[in-house]
Amino acid sequence: MDEWWRLASSSDWLTRGLDCNWLCTLLNQIVSNALTILLIDLIEQIINRSVDLEHLVDRLAFKRVSKSSPTFIIP
Incomplete structure (x- = not known):
């Protein structure tokens, strides 16, 4: 984090305008x-059980075709 903050707050950031390496x-x-x-x-929510796993x-990985079917499709 210190590195990107140093880059972002450096006085010569305008001269780096088109420097893709720095921007990336x-x-x-x-x-x-x-x-x-x-x-x-997310981990804190899971630990506190405020998220239905x-x-x-x-939602994150698979969409079930139906509740009775074990078949999964990738979105």
Whole structure:
């Protein structure tokens, strides 16, 4: 996190305007940090049992064809 903050707050960020490497590094760190926060929040919800795990699996990974059928399709 310190690296992307240093890059974002550096005084020469305007001169880096078209530097794709720098921009990709910054965006990668932002997305990575956001996904980490979402994952931690999801784990806390599961621990607190405020999330229905069956519903979560259906929404994130697979869609069941029907409740009686064990067949899964990938969305």
